[in-house]
Amino acid sequence: MAQARYDQRVRVFVEVRGGQDDWQEAEERFTQHGWFVRTHLPAGQGPLGAGVEPRPDSRVYEIEVRLFGIAKGCDLGASERVRKVARAARLEAYVLRAEHIHRDRETRSRWRVIDARRRRRALRSPWRRHFVRWSLARGAYDADGIVTGTARQALRLARGGRAPNPSRVAVRPLDGMWKDPVRRWPEEEGERRAVHAVVWALVPAVALALAAHAVPASWWFWGMLACAGVVGAARAGWRLFPDGRKMGAVLVLAVSVFFTTAGLGLVGSDGWTPSDVFYTVLVLGVVTGLWLLVRQWTWGEWVGWAVPLLITLLVSSFVAAGSVLHALYADELDLSTSDLDVPPIWQFLASLKLVSMLAYVLVVPAWWGVARHRHHFYAAPGERTNVILHTLVFVASLTVAGGLALDSAGKAAERTKTAAEHGTTPPPYFGIEPSWTCVRTTVAPGNIPGEGPTLDPDRPYLLINVAGDTVVLWDQAAEEPVKLPANKAWLTPAERGGSSCR
Numbered sequence: 386m387a388q389a390r391y392d393q394r395v396r397v398f399v400e401v402r403g404g405q406d407d408w409q410e411a412e413e414r415f416t417q418h419g420w421f422v423r424t425h426l427p428a429g430q431g432p433l434g435a436g437v438e439p440r441p442d443s444r445v446y447e448i449e450v451r452l453f454g455i456a457k458g459c460d461l462g463a464s465e466r467v468r469k470v471a472r473a474a475r476l477e478a479y480v481l482r483a484e485h486i487h488r489d490r491e492t493r494s495r496w497r498v499i500d501a502r503r504r505r506r507a508l509r510s511p512w513r514r515h516f517v518r519w520s521l522a523r524g525a526y527d528a529d530g531i532v533t534g535t536a537r538q539a540l541r542l543a544r545g546g547r548a549p550n551p552s553r554v555a556v557r558p559l560d561g562m563w564k565d566p567v568r569r570w571p572e573e574e575g576e577r578r579a580v581h582a583v584v585w586a587l588v589p590a591v592a593l594a595l596a597a598h599a600v601p602a603s604w605w606f607w608g609m610l611a612c613a614g615v616v617g618a619a620r621a622g623w624r625l626f627p628d629g630r631k632m633g634a635v636l637v638l639a640v641s642v643f644f645t646t647a648g649l650g651l652v653g654s655d656g657w658t659p660s661d662v663f664y665t666v667l668v669l670g671v672v673t674g675l676w677l678l679v680r681q682w683t684w685g686e687w688v689g690w691a692v693p694l695l696i697t698l699l700v701s702s703f704v705a706a707g708s709v710l711h712a713l714y715a716d717e718l719d720l721s722t723s724d725l726d727v728p729p730i731w732q733f734l735a736s737l738k739l740v741s742m743l744a745y746v747l748v749v750p751a752w753w754g755v756a757r758h759r760h761h762f763y764a765a766p767g768e769r770t771n772v773i774l775h776t777l778v779f780v781a782s783l784t785v786a787g788g789l790a791l792d793s794a795g796k797a798a799e800r801t802k803t804a805a806e807h808g809t810t811p812p813p814y815f816g817i818e819p820s821w822t823c824v825r826t827t828v829a830p831g832n833i834p835g836e837g838p839t840l841d842p843d844r845p846y847l848l849i850n851v852a853g854d855t856v857v858l859w860d861q862a863a864e865e866p867v868k869l870p871a872n873k874a875w876l877t878p879a880e881r882g883g884s885s886c887r
Contacts, residue, residue: 397467492562493535589644726853808884844862851876
């Protein structure tokens, strides 16, 4: 089955040796991968001519390989794919030549067909001419159909096939490209240069934003990066238009100044720090790399990569990650998960935090996606799945996720203990909001069934949670939890741990 989606087309000449059976096997392999066999000739004939040694058991195939990725290096990527396919099929095949097939579209102006007779009748009245121009631009005289091309070509296209009265129609432009003195790049080339200009315009903004809160010793690095970004932005703007190079450079530099001003304004606010900038760039890079990876997957790779990955994320992360974080937090305080009774929404948010931490681990498959997009030789897909890489990624994911979970929950529990020791209010942790409270009991504290040290009503305790029928407290003096029946205790907010409840 032919590949439906692709970015590049490459013409590849492949010499296949071995005779009729091997030739048939090679053709079947080419068809399975969606590579079109344009022609095949005996070795020594065809476009390559004497460049191939004539052999009775050798045949040269001209095939078209369609693949994802950038244009640069796509010939190498196509040749690597063909080589791996031939090797997997145990065929004696050699890639003799590979060349990129470049097909880009001219950027042409679009025109709307109009009713010329109505417009001419309206123009007979001098006082209506300005109104006619205004009405024409807003489609008052539009007829059915649009055409593309230069001004003269558009008029000929609109009047073609309308004999014997072709003058009854004319055209009006839908854009200003027809009168623009600056020539334009072909469609894909123009988009590529525009993307490069935007990326380079962002470099000085990011560099200066990070330098705003960096240590003075690193300012030289961010300054050099900002200067390199300015040079790159000017160069990208210079190459943005075929003509008007100075205008393009000034335009991109102006955009870069705007980005820089906005970035410094955000960094100056309380809600955006250099670590946030770094983490945002990291997440965007990982998401981009993963998208470049999965867009190239075949069904076999979806089964080998996506299914285990989705099961790992959905079962281990989204279903259990939240409860794992809370369970680790509770374990540090000698409690159980049921003592916390965290709402499901906070468990879900805790799982999102844990999954977001996996961005550091997902750098590996993200880079794999970038490498495949750029046709690196080690990332060319073949018949066999790279089991070792997959195993390492999953092991690293579980290891890092477990370490981050232990670190996050451990630090949160330690902050709670430290706050209890100093009498301050600890920070919340995914739905757990400890607070100081005074406890009054309906019976003598020694007669209350529960767990932990005997309750002292004269001093405040740190309230961890009220889980069902149980009040869970933290005794800062004994450094142990205290559990009481909720129907035997009255809770009154206290200012801090050092105050008295008398």
